[in-house]
Amino acid sequence: xxxxxxxxxxxxxxxxxxxxxxxxxxxxxxxxxxxxxxxxxxxxxxxxxxxxxxxxxxxxxxxxxxxxxxxxxxxxxxxxxxxxxxxxxxxxxxxxxxxxxxxxxxxxxxxxxxxxxxxxxxxxxxxxxxxxxxxxxxxxxxxxxxxxxxxxxxxxxxxxxxxxxxxxxxxxxxxxxxxxxxxxxxxxxxxxxxxxxxxxxxxxxxxxxxxxxxxxxxxxxxxxxxxxxxxxxxxxxxxxxxxxxxxxxxxxxxxxxxxxxxxxxxxxxxxxxxxxxxxxxxxxxxxxxxxxxxxxxxxxxxxxxxxxxxxxxxxxxxxxxxxxxxxxxxxxxxxxx
Amino acid sequence: xxxxxxxxxxxxxxxxxxxxxxxxxxxxxxxxxxxxxxxxxxxxxxxxxxxxxxxxxxxxxxxxxxxxxxxxxxxxxxxxxxxxxxxxxxxxxxxxxxxxxxxxxxxxxxxxxxxxxxxxxxxxxxxxxxxxxxxxxxxxxxxxxxxxxxxxxxxxxxxxxxxxxxxxxxxxxxxxxxxxxxxxxxxxxxxxxxxxxxxxxxxxxxxxxxxxxxxxxxxxxxxxxxxxxxxxxxxxxxxxxxxxxxxxxxxxxxxxxxxxxxxxxxxxxxxxxxxxxxxxxxxxxxxxxxxxxxxxxxxxxxxxxxxxxxxxxxxxxxxxxxxxxxxxxxxxxxxxx
DNA sequence: CCACCGGCTGGAAGCGCTTCCAGGAAGGTT
DNA sequence: AACCTTCCTGGAAGCGCTTCCAGCCGGTGG
Numbered sequence: 228x229x230x231x232x233x234x235x236x237x238x239x240x241x242x243x244x245x246x247x248x249x250x251x252x253x254x255x256x257x258x259x260x261x262x263x264x265x266x267x268x269x270x271x272x273x274x275x276x277x278x279x280x281x282x283x284x285x286x287x288x289x290x291x292x293x294x295x296x297x298x299x300x301x302x303x304x305x306x307x308x309x310x311x312x313x314x315x316x317x318x319x320x321x322x323x324x325x326x327x328x329x330x331x332x333x334x335x336x337x338x339x340x341x342x343x344x345x346x347x348x349x350x351x352x353x354x355x356x357x358x359x360x361x362x363x364x365x366x367x368x369x370x371x372x373x374x375x376x377x378x379x380x381x382x383x384x385x386x387x388x389x390x391x392x393x394x395x396x397x398x399x400x401x402x403x404x405x406x407x408x409x410x411x412x413x414x415x416x417x418x419x420x421x422x423x424x425x426x427x428x429x430x431x432x433x434x435x436x437x438x439x440x441x442x443x444x445x446x447x448x449x450x451x452x453x454x455x456x457x458x459x460x461x462x463x464x465x466x467x468x469x470x471x472x473x474x475x476x477x478x479x480x481x482x483x484x485x486x487x488x489x490x491x492x493x494x495x496x497x498x499x500x501x502x503x504x505x506x507x508x509x510x511x512x513x514x515x516x517x518x519x520x521x522x523x524x525x526x527x528x529x530x531x532x533x534x535x536x537x538x539x540x541x542x543x544x545x546x547x548x549x550x551x552x553x554x555x556x557x558x559x560x561x562x563x564x
Numbered sequence: 565x566x567x568x569x570x571x572x573x574x575x576x577x578x579x580x581x582x583x584x585x586x587x588x589x590x591x592x593x594x595x596x597x598x599x600x601x602x603x604x605x606x607x608x609x610x611x612x613x614x615x616x617x618x619x620x621x622x623x624x625x626x627x628x629x630x631x632x633x634x635x636x637x638x639x640x641x642x643x644x645x646x647x648x649x650x651x652x653x654x655x656x657x658x659x660x661x662x663x664x665x666x667x668x669x670x671x672x673x674x675x676x677x678x679x680x681x682x683x684x685x686x687x688x689x690x691x692x693x694x695x696x697x698x699x700x701x702x703x704x705x706x707x708x709x710x711x712x713x714x715x716x717x718x719x720x721x722x723x724x725x726x727x728x729x730x731x732x733x734x735x736x737x738x739x740x741x742x743x744x745x746x747x748x749x750x751x752x753x754x755x756x757x758x759x760x761x762x763x764x765x766x767x768x769x770x771x772x773x774x775x776x777x778x779x780x781x782x783x784x785x786x787x788x789x790x791x792x793x794x795x796x797x798x799x800x801x802x803x804x805x806x807x808x809x810x811x812x813x814x815x816x817x818x819x820x821x822x823x824x825x826x827x828x829x830x831x832x833x834x835x836x837x838x839x840x841x842x843x844x845x846x847x848x849x850x851x852x853x854x855x856x857x858x859x860x861x862x863x864x865x866x867x868x869x870x871x872x873x874x875x876x877x878x879x880x881x882x883x884x885x886x887x888x889x890x891x892x893x894x895x896x897x898x899x900x901x
Numbered sequence: 902c903c904a905c906c907g908g909c910t911g912g913a914a915g916c917g918c919t920t921c922c923a924g925g926a927a928g929g930t931t
Numbered sequence: 932a933a934c935c936t937t938c939c940t941g942g943a944a945g946c947g948c949t950t951c952c953a954g955c956c957g958g959t960g961g
Contacts, residue, residue, distance in 0.1 A: 236690065238947055249911040254949060262909055284689040285631060286947030288622045289916050295691075296633075296670070306660060310652045319646050322673040331686055333633070334671040336659040349668055352621040353573065354632075487854075517824075517854055575917055586941040591919060599939055623917030626946050903961090910955075921944080929936075 237278040246274040257282060297325070297540060298333045298355040300346065302362045302369045306338045312512055313529060314361075317383065320533020321359065328541065330356070337369065350376045357540045362386060364426055379543035383536050387428045393543065395535045395552045399429050399509075402525040402556030403436025406479050406507040409523070409558055411444050413505055415477035419450035421464040421489060423481040433481040433509060449475060454485055461488025469496055476504060477564070483508040483515045483524055490518050490563065505564035520562030528554050574615040583611040594619055634662070634877060635670045635692040637683065639699045639706045643675045649849055650866060651698075654720065657870020658696065665878065667693070674706065687713045694877045699723060701763055716880035718873050724765045730880065732872045732889045736766050736846075739862040739893030740773025743816050743844040746860070746895055748781050750842055752814035756787035758801040758826060760818040770818040770846060786812060791822055798825025806833055813841055814901070820845040820852045820861055827855050827900065842901035857899030865891050 243253035248267050255263045256271040274280070288294045299321055301314060318334070325332055333355055337346045349355065350372065357379040362369050366387070373380045382394035410418050420437045423430030434451070441448055450472045454460035461480060465488060468475060480486035486508030490500055498504045500520055508515055508524035515522040535552050542549040580590035585604055592600045593608040611617070625631045636658055638651060655671070662669055670692055674683045686692065687709065694716040699706050703724070710717045719731035747755050757774045760767030767790075775785055787809045791797035798817060802825060805812060817823035823845030827837055835841045837857060845852055845861035852859040872889050879886040 236688070239949095240947080250948085251911060251913095251950075252909085255909095258949080260950095264909060267909080281685065281689045283947050284686070284691040285622060285625045285629075286916090287949075289626050289918090289947080290949040292622075292916075294622060306656060309656050309659075310649060312647060312649055312652070315647045315649070315652050318671065319643055319673070322646075322671075322679075323643060326673075326676060326679045326682065329682065329685075331682075331691070332671050334655065334659075334669050336656070336663075339663060342659075342663045345663065345666065345668075348618065348666075349621070351573070351618045354621040354668070514854070517851070519856070576919095577917080587918085588920075588941060588943095589939085592939095595919080597920095601939060604939080620917050623946090624919075626948085627917080627919040629946070904959105905961100906957105906959080908956090908958105910953105912952090912954100914949105914951080916947105916949085919944105919946085922942090923940105924942105925938105925940080927936100927938080930934080931932105 236283070237280045239280070239282065242271065242274045242278055242280045245278065246270040292353070294354060294356050295329055296331050296333050296355045297357045297359065297537075297544075298335050298350065299359045300335045300337060300361065300369060300373070302337050302360070302364070302367050304338060304364070306336070308363075309336055313510070316529035317361070317533040317536075320530035320535075321537045322533075323530070324534050324537035324541070330541075343368065343372070347372050350378065357381075357544050359383060359536050359540055379540060381536050381539045381543065383532060385428050387426065387431065391551075393539055393549065393551055395532055395539060395554065397527045397529075397532060398553050398556045399432035399527075400436040400439070402509060402527065402558075403433040403479065403481070404440040405436075405556065405558050406509065406525050407437045407440035408444075409560075410477040410479060410505055410507060410564060411440065411446075413477070413564065415505055416446060417449045417472065417475045418446075418477040418479060419452075419468050419472055419475045420448065420479045421461055421468070421481060421485050422451060422453050423456050423485070425453060430481060437479050454481075456482045456484055458484045458488040458491075461485030462492045463488075465489035465492040469493075469498075478504060478506050480506060480508045483510045483512045483518075483522060486522050486524065486563070487514050487518045490520075490522070494519070501562065501564050507558075507564045511559055515559075515561065518563065523561045523564035524559055525556050526559045527556050573620070574617045576617070576619065579608065579611045579615055579617045582615065583607040629690070631691060631693050632666060633668050633670050633692045634694045634696065634874075634881075635672050635687065636696045637672045637674060637698065637706060637710070639674050639697070639701070639704050641675060641701070643673070645700075646673055650847070653866035654698070654870035654873075657867035657872075658874045659870075660867070661871050661874035661878070667878075680705065680709070684709050687715065694718075694881050696720060696873050696877055716877060718876045718880065720869060720873050722765050724763065724768065728888075730876055730886065730888055732869055732876060732891065734864045734866075734869060735890050735893045736769035736864075737773040737776070739846060739864065739895075740770040740816065740818075741777040742773075742893065742895050743846065743862050744774045744777035745781075746897075747814040747816060747842055747844060747901060748777065748783075750814070750901065752842055753783060754786045754809065754812045755783075755814040755816060756789075756805050756809055756812045757785065757816045758798055758805070758818060758822050759788060759790050760793050760822070762790060767818060774816050791818075793819045793821055795821045795825040795828075798822030799829045800825075802826035802829040806830075806835075815841060815843050817843060817845045820847045820849045820855075820859060823859050823861065823900070824851050824855050827857075827859070831856070838899065838901050844895075844901045848896055852896075852898065855900065860898045860901035861896055862893050863896045864893050 243250040361383040382391040422434045452464040454464040508522045511526035539549045580587045698720040719728045759771045789801040791801040845859045848863035876886045
């Protein structure tokens with residue numbers, strides 16, 4: 228422990244005094260504002276360096292009405308859901324962009340009512356400059372809360388029933404079509420699907436892509452069962468489908484986890500994957516490489532989603548008018564189809 | 565769009581005016597401070613409700629010198645590392661505790677030098693009230709940076725060479741011992757280990773636990789190879805060990821991912837798990853349930869780690885003196901040992 | 902030589918809140 | 932009745948920064 232420890236952070240006044248100029252002059256130097264003579268600049272910069280001055284974030288925020296913080300709000304009922312690697316990827320993308328700026332990230336997981344109220348407080352109390360919202364359920368109250376604040380807001384994914392002005396979404400429909408077309412290209416005709424929850428847009432879109440591809444090919448859906456986006460859900464749904472359509476020859480699973488569950492059930496039922504039944508998943512998470520056989524799936528650019536959301540928010544904050552974005556998905560071929 | 569939109573948030577002055585009291589009286593009501601008459605309280609509360617008043621966070625922060633934000637700092641070189649489900653679990657734990665308070669979470673992923681500078685700015689500029697630091701590498705510069713700020717700081721895990729005053733850590737040593745003892749209990753005697761990087765305490769502790777258990781049993785380490793905490797690393801290390809000690813009969817892997825890689829290699833080499841070679845992992849992440857056979861592993865209470873770190877930080881901020889914590893680990897038996 | 906212009910400057914007024922303090926109004930004690 | 936508590940009150944001084952503005956300066960063009 229050196230003796231320098233307990234010293235308070237110097238203030239702008241102190242810096243100005245030391246540099247022998249007024250506080251406003253010092254402020255101008257700090258903020259790279261014009262109308263500063265060379266001599267003044269030098270003096271202030273010297274003082275800043277010597278005193279180890281750092282502008283106090285809070286004071287600046289109060290004066291400028293800008294906090295320098297953006298919120299990433301992840302709304303969900305199940306607190307455990309956040310453990311899904313999907314969000315980690317989003318955050319990596321978000322951070323990568325923020326790292327280039329002076330903004331910081333507030334991460335808000337609002338599940339309980341209590342949490343939601345707390346969040347509302349943060350947003351309304353002008354605690355952040357902008358909001359990135361990932362509202363998973365169709366009718367999430369957070370959508371409205373965010374809107375009320377009047378703060379720049381961008382959505383990751385879209386609500387079920389509305390189209391926000393600013394959003395970034397993956398091309399779920401196109402991806403599902405891609406997957407289904409791939410199965411069709413393999414000569415499969417009895418293609419079933421295990422969908423995600425229909426209460427979320429992502430579930431509905433992926434189902435729709437599947438349906439469209441079949442219709443375009445002159446076929447019709449051979450079996451559809453809804454599941455949640457879990458392995459267990461996928462397994463249960465697969466069991467149902469197998470009972471209902473014993474002769475199915477392909478399945479499009481709306482997520483990798485669902486696919487993993489489905490493959491397990493297929494293996495246990497003695498159906499060879501991909502020979503008897505071809506399987507395609509969606510997301511391209513780590514789990515896709517660990518199924519047996521490895522999963523052919525639709526890759527969704529999750530980090531890019533985070534990055535683009537952040538860029539869009541920055542644009543909004545800067546007063547520009549960005550345009551909503553749909554990110555392309557692509558098929559990744561592995562062993563299961 | 566209703567016509568009410570562009571209205572500015574009301575200020576405390578306006579509320580006070582409407583309630584017919586002074587600003588200080590209004591402030592007292594808002595903050596539940598004593599010395600407020602019943603009448604005053606009622607009047608202010610009525611005005612607050614009618615005007616939809618929310619105290620401005622920034623202004624309050626400036627006056628109280630408390631931001632209401634705590635930072636979770638995750639230091640790492642590889643930006644992708646954050647995708648590890650470990651951190652998601654920590655965050656879930658942290659959030660769960662914060663949800664009960666009025667604090668918010670700033671998530672700081674500092675990888676690049678640029679990012680580190682930006683973070684230093686946030687911390688020194690009094691942008692947060694406290695720091696939770698997960699410094700993964702032994703000599704992380706962030707440890708020093710955090711210390712300089714003088715802010716309450718708690719560590720998740722411990723640096724390689726120092727013992728911070730306040731930390732929460734898993735009982736890595738005890739867990740490793742547990743795992744090794746389990747293998748010994750199975751009658752295995754030619755037990756090798758695949759360690760994590762020795763630049764991190766967690767790697768060193770788990771190795772030490774393995775060694776201690778063997779020594780206690782009158783045996784000595786049968787083979788030790790270092791790997792990073794990845795599946796590929798585990799696979800490579802297993803290959804090396806198999807070449808060096810063809811007759812090994814058990815492996816203690818310092819993480820589940822390492823174990824997954826090792827099991828894959830063992831399967832490919834025609835060694836039956838657990839008959840020929842028993843395998844125990846560490847962490848108990850999702851992947852442990854998806855290996856073949858499912859992985860016997862040491863459970864580490866990750867969410868609890870997040871929770872306890874947060875509680876500890878809250879205590880520090882409140883001026884109390886908490887005590888460092890080591891969280892127990894326990895063996896989860898599945899198929900691999 | 903004078904009016905004028907442009908770049909710098911410091912003073913002062915905020916940003917919206919907390920908190921210290923002196924003072925006033927009741928209520929209780931000898 | 933005089934005094935002392937006790938409780939509540941509003942005024943005022945901050946918290947540390949930005950930004951508007953009036954004023955000063957030397958220099959240019961007429």
